Amino acid sequence: LQHVHKSLRKDKSIVLQAIRQNGSALEFADQSLKKDKLIVLKAVNKDSGxxxxxxxxxxxxxxxxxxxxxxxxxxxxxxxxxxxR
Incomplete structure (x- = not known):
């Protein structure tokens, strides 16, 4: 996600794919998706960091x-x- 075009960082399905591999990919998601509870919970459950x-x-x-x-x-x-017992 770090190296994709900024427009793709707004794409929910692309961001979900990225955080399935690495929850910390949330860092590079568009700010609007950092407020999305589904995205955020998946990211934090994958990587509490x-x-x-x-x-x-x-x-x-x-x-x-x-x-x-x-x-x-x-x-x-x-x-x-x-x-x-």
Whole structure:
């Protein structure tokens, strides 16, 4: 994504392809896509370091969503562990 024409950095499908390979490719996406929750969540789930490239207007919401998902996984894993005992 770093080396493609700027117009392609606005193309959602191209950006999605890039972040499937490397979440930090979000750095080179058009600013409008750094506000797109689908794009941002996929990027951050692939590489948590991509969070630094997320638009400030949604960063807190994305962090909260990731924390919620993490907490739910902990609960599920705890239940599975207790069932095995």
């Amino acid at each position: 991509a969070l630094k490239f997320v638009d400030e207007s949604i960063k807190k919401e994305i962090e909260d969503k990731r924390l919620s998902i993490f907490q739910k996984r902990l609960v599920v894993n705890r239940k599975k562990l207790n069932e095995k």
